[in-house]
Amino acid sequence: MISLLLSNIATEPLLTVSAELKSDLLAARDLREIELSSLFNAEHKTVIMLALNIPGPDKLPAGGEALLAWGRRCVEVKTAAHCVETNRDAAGLYMLFVCDLPPQRCKELAVKIEEQTSAARLLDVDIYTNDGEQLGRANLGFKARRCLLCERPAVECIRTGNHEPDAIVRSAQQRLSTFVN
Known part of the structure; x- marks a missing residue:
């Protein structure tokens, strides 16, 4: 259930991170799950997690904070x-929100945010029902997120190592350049 949410942390290309960083990323995922689970209740219909999804070992490159601030405004x-938590861990910056819109509507809006600009591809806007179920793109019939370098689904390229890690990092940096002062 919740552990699926941060799968990008667990599937980060091994060539780009050290064993120590990989361990730190997995620990960060576990702590985020605890924070998320504390928000699941009947008081709000939807919980939203907005996070930077930056490839490579530098999880807060130039422009990252500005991109997350832009994402926050969009959400x-x-x-x-309403933002209830802003935090930073080994996986980067993230924010937690509660919302009274239905989760399905929030997911539709999340996909629009993630696809609004080239840099927005580096944001994850994850949507959860108030009982902790994550809504993925497939739940609403949306296509999987595309790779930063090609038209294939990103998860496919991550799992098969289709691209050089440095090329993926350069693509992310280029996308972030619009958010660098």
């Missing part, structure tokens, strides 16, 4: 969600 304006 707040489009969903009327």
